[in-house]
Every structure is written in C-alpha cells, then in structure tokens.
Amino acid sequence: MSVSAQQPGTAVVVGGGIAGLATAALLAEEGWTVTVCEARDDVGGRAGSWEQDGFRFDTGPSWYLMPEVFDHFFRLLGTTSADELDLVPLDPAYRVYTEPGADPAPPVDVRSGREESTALFESIEPGAGKRLAAYLDSAADAYDLAVTRFLYDTYETTAGLRDPALLRRVPQLAPLLTRTLASHVDKRFTDQRLRQILGYPAVFLGGSPYGVPSLYHLMSHLDLDEGVLYPRGGFTEVIRAIERLARARGVTIRTEAPVAEILTTDAVATGIRLAGGETIDADLVVSTADLHHTETVLLPEHLRTYPEKWWASRTPSPGALLLLLGVEGELPQLAHHTLLFTEDWRANFEDIFGASPRIPTPASLYVCRPSATDDTVAPDGNENLFVLVPVPAEPALGHGGTDGDGDAAIEAAADRVIDQIAAWCDIPDLKDRIVVRRTIAPGDFATDLNAWRGNALGLAHTLGQSAMFRPRNASRKVDRLAYAGTSALPGIGLPMCLISAELVVKRLRGDRSPGPIAEPAKV
Template identity: 55%
Template sequence: MRRGLVRRGPVRSGGRSAQDAVVIGGGFAGLATAALLAREGHRVTLLEAQPSLGGRAGEWKQDGFRFETGPSWFLMPEVFDHFFALCGTSTAEQLDLVRLDPAYRVFFEEAAEPFELPATGAAAALTALSGDPHGLEKYLSSAEETYQLAVQKLLYSTYSSTRSFLEPELLTRLPKLLRLLGEPLDRFIARHTSDERLQQILGYPAVFLGTSPRDAPSLYHLMSHLDINQGVLYPKGGFSAVVNAVERIALREGVEIRTNCRARHITGARGRATGVHFTDEHGQRQFLQASVVVSTADMHTTETQLLAPDHRSLKPRLWGRRDPGPSAVLGLLGVSGELPQLAHHSLLFTRDWQRGFDEISGKRPDGGAPRSVYVCRPSATDAVAPEGSENLFVLIPVRADPALGHGGTEGNGDPGVELVLDEAIEQISQWAGIPDLAQRVTVRRSIGPADFAQDFGAFKGGALGPAHTLRQSAFMRGPISSSKLAGLFYAGATTMPGIGVPMCLISAELVLKSLRSDSTAGPLEAPIAR
C-alpha cells in the first residue's frame, strides 16, 4: 500500500471562534474550499483518496515526458484573479501566464487547409472565413454582454433567496435571458451565420459544458466571448502549476492536507453534520469530528455511498433522469521528432458532427471513426518533453459508459479503449498531414470511462460532470447545501455553477457564501479578512 502524506499549514489563531471543518476531495474545488474556509477562521482538514492532489487535473511522467491528464484550456482569467484576490494574493504572484498565438487551429473534414484563430484580430479572421461580418459582430457583442451579466449576477449566486432574481440589472434583461434559455444554442448560432465552419467554431464550446449545441441553452453562447474576444492563455507548468498554487495557499492558511485517505461515511445527528469516517494512509479506520463538512466528490458518490438514506437530499429516481455528460478516451502520447502541423490546441471537426453528439448521448450507436477530436500539444509552449520530442494529449469524447473499459500503457488497455485511440491517431495523421505519426509514438498511455468511474467516482464514468442542459443548469444543477443536514455542503463540477476549473473555484466561494447566509448575487469582496 502506498502511504499518503500529511501536510500541515501553520496553526492560526484569531479573534473568531474556530470551527472544525472537513473537506472531502483534493481537486480544485476541494483545495479552494479548504483555503477559503481556513482563511475565514475554520480549522480545516482535507481528505484526498488518491496519493496526489488535483483530482482530474493530474499528471503522469514517463521517460522524460510530463503529461497532464485533465484540463488544458485556461479560460475566464478574471475568476482566477478573483479567487487569488480573496486569498490575499494575485494571479501574477502565483502563475506565469502566456498568451497562445494561435489560440487554436481547426481541421475541418475534407478541407484543404486548417483554420487558425489568431491571438489578435480573431473576429476579423472569423469574418474572413464566413464572409459575413454583421451576424458575427452581433453574436460576439451579445456573448460579451451575457458573459458579463453571468459573472456579475448569476454564477456567484447561491439562489437561496428570491432576492437573487430581483436585481434591477437582471429584471431589465429578463426577457432576453428567457429567450436565451428557451432557444437551443445551435439554432441561435444558425440565426447569426449560415457558414457551417463558423457554426462549428461557435458551437464547439458546448463540449466544455458536457453537452451538444443542440441540447445546450443559447445562454451559453457567452462562451464564445472567452476564446474569441479574450483569447486563450496557458499557465507555464500546465494546470499542475495551478493545483500547486492553490495547494500553497491552502497550506499557508493552515489547512491540514491528508492524501491516501478515503472518506467512508458522513455522519449526522439531530439534523446536523457531525463528522467524517475515513480510512487513513495506514489503512486504519478513523473519525474526524466536524461542525462543517464539504464534499467535493461526485454528487452521486456523496449521495449514494457517503450518506445514510435518511440524510440524502436527492431522490433515487432522479439519477435515472440525470444526464452524466460525455465520457472520453484520453491518449497521452510521447512522439519522437517535431510536430509543427499541430498548434498548442488543435480541434478536428467532422462534417456530420451532430452524428457524433448523438453517439455520445446514446441516441444512436457508435459509428466509429472519424470523430471530432481535441489535441493538445503543450510541448509547443512548455518544457514537457525531451529535446527533439513532442508531447500530445488526445481527447476523444465518447458515451459515458464504463463498459467501454479501462485504459493502460503501451496499448495494453481494454480493446475498446485502445481501438478508439488507434482510430484517433490515424485520423490526426491523415488530417494534419503527419503520415508516420503512429510509428513515431514512443510513449503511450490511454485512459477510459472505467478509469473515470474507478478513480474519481464519476457517475457513469463521465469525464467532465453532468451536462449543462436546461434542466441541469443554474439552481437546477445541484444543491450547494444539504436539505437534510445543516453544516453539510457540496462543491465541484457536479453542483452549482457547473463544469470546469473556474466553476469549481466559484463553487468553493458559494460554500463560504452559504455559511455566511449571504444571498447576494455577485462575488464576495476581496480579500477575505482574517
């Protein structure tokens, strides 16, 4: 058995009466929640089941290559700025950010040349692609307006009071918001451009939301403001550097972090959370008493495994109607020689991409390659591969079903997973003009849906979290606080506000707002006073 580490921050004392808090999970949501609670004055212990922190934002090293196994797009920089400001520091102090140019490269099926979105003049480049400036200008203006409204009045709301909906700025824009919620994203995009390539570029962010443009509310067209208007950044060291930064802050605030410690049961008495039973790094059963418990584990795991039936907030029948979002087959590839054909971020879009979304959602059986694929080449920007080699992260969205199997190293994963990755490598080879790509792979690891289910307790092996459909967005997504146990809270991608690292940071703040009984719509004032 691998023993975990116990890392303790400095013991803090202050004027406030400290309460004991236990945070379950050491991904972004768990680390951020622990840091904020500790800064607020709580004595915090964080329990992480894996040997290392980061959750899905993990890393794997082999033969001089350093691969990241999770998020790779750094978007919504103001959310990171705000979180670090809450903790009395700044993004500039914690991270080394570089702007990617191009922001990404797109390979369209059967197109002679790929399209590049430049770091500057992105709107002009898209206009040249489609030949229609007016529809795009209107679309991007609406995306920016909606994004600013979301950040200021929607994403940081706990929806615990009707006052959240009575903000004057919300009320004046309510008719437009209702239209955006009622119209699918793909239809909204089609009203602004008839060019199929531009429709795909404007619609692909729905994948970041765990759904398709046909199933996502058009409210989420705000995502186009991020990559087109704001541009795409990269933290040197990857998202592992971001994990390390949040861990540093948590330790500085006094959090005790314990890895290889798996939560087993959240206890409660007389309607209040009382603590957490867990298996420690030595395999011994332990108990931590606490007046505040925050679970950042998958909501399904928390509800069905960590809580007694009478302490569960969600009814069992609801899980049958829950859309888990897509799973994925991931490929971590070390490649000899350079790959200038690929940008830091590259997207491969099939012509009939709705077929792919239908296969991912289970509306039709898997039809095999070609599929829409995402490729990250961090070695274009960072030192993550030996000299003269490249590092590739390949993501192929698939249906959320652990039956597809586990991944493995050097092609030894389950056959279904390895076949999907083989087909993706061949597709990249053909579309990007790298005929000998497969022969140049020297390091290979695959990850499949069963790995997401096993390692992270992901519902149905989902790779991201529940899809952002209308019924799984905003206050309909998942509770921040338990309806059965006072002092029990939830954070992470499976609850409000949703999927992605920025959303996980916001969910940590929502826990703190709930503890304060703060029903305001916007973010907290920074920094948090000690």
C-alpha cells in the first residue's frame, strides 16, 4: 500500500497547521480539489497566535531559519518570500546570558557573518576563531548535503543513498553520524559559552546536544554564517501568507471541524468523518495531525503503520513551558532573541530527558522579544516577551492558564523563570511590570494539539529518528493515505513542514529523486 502516482481528484487534509496549509496549497496547484479540516477555531497549529490588551503573541515558532526553503516553497506557487513577507534581518542574531557566579560574565551578542562570528570566538578563546572557520566550513558542507541529498528524499527507494557522489563522502559522513553534537563541539572548543552557542540548536531539533548526532552541527551554518530573519507582524504572517495562497487556489478551509476517523474501504482511504458525524469523501487523505494521534486514534488497529508498540521505543522532543508576557516599559537588556544558559548544562538536559524527569531549576531557556523589532506586537512603549523553557514531555506536569490561573505547579515554575530572567538579565522589577500573563504547558500541548506525550516539537532528531529512519510520508497499510508534519519526514520546524508537504506531491508525481521539485520557469 502506498501513495503513488495519481491523477488529481478530491483531497481532504487533516489539520490546518503550516504542514496542512502548505500541502493543501501545493495540491491545489497540482489541480486537486482540496478541503482542509482544522479542529480549532483558527489555523496555525503550533504556529498559533494569541492577543490580549493590545499585545499579540506568537505561541510557537519564532526563529526564521533556512530562508531558501521558504523561498523555494513560495516560488513553487509562483510568488516569492519578498512578495509575501516583510523580512527583517536581526542584529545581533541573538544575545547570550550565562548563569551568574562569583565573577559573572557580561552578556555576549552573537552577530551573523563569518567575519563577525570568528572574531567573537577569537575574543573569548584564543585560537577559537580559526577553529570556528573550519567548523563552519564543515557545517556549510553538511547543510548542502542535507538539502540536496536527504531532506527532499521520500526514501521510496534507496537510489539517492546509493549515488556514487554520496558514497564517496561516506568516510567524512560516518563520524558525523556516530558521535554526538556535544562531543563534536567539546573536542574543538574549551570555553563553556562557545560550546553552548554551538550546542543549543539541538533543542530546536527536539533533542539534547548529548543525544543528537553531530551531523546537525550544520545548524550553526544558518545562524552564524547566513543570518537570522524575522517576518514583521510575527510568524502568524507566515501562516496567513500560506493560507492566502491556498484559498486563492480554491482550497476550502474549515475550522472547528475536528476529525474523528479516517474512513477506509479495503485498506484504501476514502475520506474522513468529523466529530459531529459528517463525512467528507476524498480520493486522497493527507493527515498533518500529530502522527501518534493519527495512527492510534484516527485509524483502526489493523491498519496502523505505527501502532502503540512502535511509539514505546521512540523519543519525543522536549515538552515546553511557555510564558507569554506583556510588560510595561522597555527592556533593552534583552535582544530580539536571548538565550540563558545554566552552568551545569548536562544536568539541565538530564532533568529533561533522564530517568527522573523534572522541570529544571534553574533552567536553560529562550526569550523572544519581538517588540525589539516590530511595533505591531505591543502597545507603544511596552514589550512583548515569549519565553520557552524546555521541560520533560509529560502532560502530567499540568496545564497553563491566564493571569496565573493555571495549575499551581506550572504557575510556580513560571514564577521561578520570571525571577531567573530578572536576576540574570538585570531587570529587578520585571515581575512588577507584567500586565499580561499566559502560561502554556505540556498538558495543553496534549489537550489542544493531540501532541504525543505533550511534546512541543515532534519526534526528536536522534540518529534513529532522522532521514530514512523517520516515519515516511505515507501509510504502509492504507493506500491513498499520506502524512506530513513534524513527526514525519523530514522533521521538526517550519521549513521541514514545508518540505514534508512537498514530499506528498513528489509521491503523487512518482518523483523519487533526492532533491526538491524543479521550480516553474520565471515569467
């Protein structure tokens, strides 16, 4: 059973996050008649939006990386990122605070560009600049390899993996797959801050630097070489752009339409049944809902490619404690992106992924201050803060709430985080200046997004859950049932979701090449 070359007909897409909207838009461009069914009252999924008292918050992704993936996606639809989004380069790319000790170090501003980043590393650790240049050369090579050979491959065949050009690179590639990112970094740099700057991208891949393979050092090419962008208006503008393109192609988008079942006849997907009982027939079903939910709830047991026993040995991304804070007055102590790193980093990750998981205290965490760049997200003179604390993927940790009415343990953890930011970043009156407060916790991810174990991002990018080892974009047991999103190929993050949508189209075209779809000729 599979999703194979097929003439356009009717398609229904389960889920209106970025993967669902992108899949719908690309299918419609191919000639399909598409309906999207989203359970919540608005599209966006993890990349949602929330407003209160003049503050507007993104509730999920906040780093615009891999811009060429967005560029490629928009060009497939006959437009460009520049036409659809107002992208602003960030300088600095981000700021780093480390846990204060007896002799606290000043914050470090990380600026993108080879000259800037190597000069920064050299200023902190003599000789590190030259080593970083070599590290970034390797990262750029690994990134090019990923984009041209791994990310856009459906892995329906092993032809891409058997390409002689790739096989010649196995001696260089193998060590990057067999050692961790942390060991790769620690071998080259001694200063703890530099190690953390190079290791933190593992969190955005849903893992720990002590757990993801060192191939993912390629992420440093993105922020240290290429740069970090921000779409003015927030990441909800990315969602609105793709929604706009989908609707322009005739896609019907239905919100408050939760799907209760994927309908099948003789192991062929024939449509979906909504929770209210309505059925929608289709020649193709694409589920972009959480893959665990799709497999274990929307399908009968005998038609599950990834049954419950499969998930028992898999690793989710961390959960997240999110704080959405509206703050009176300005906060120059924080850049648009700010990272706070604990001294005992390994213990921090052990708290999240170890045998006795708990919310780390203190925690390595991330603060986004979009109001540093964007005057549309907060009232004049005030600040918008989005705080992400990686925590265990465990719904039992609790639910968040508004104005402190979440579960007591979650609100207490949020209080500790606010105190930590205040102390580490020299904002002693931060708590007193907060006028809007909302918390989101693993229990909310499980309830609102059907996220497996309340995880925040999807399946972690461990070696055994990357590339050809990751769930494919089609059911092996149900014909004409495809998958896209953060737990299927190629992985976590907005760019990966755009690629996952493209992989569905490649299957329908019968395209088994390892690279992206050829873009239409410019008019």
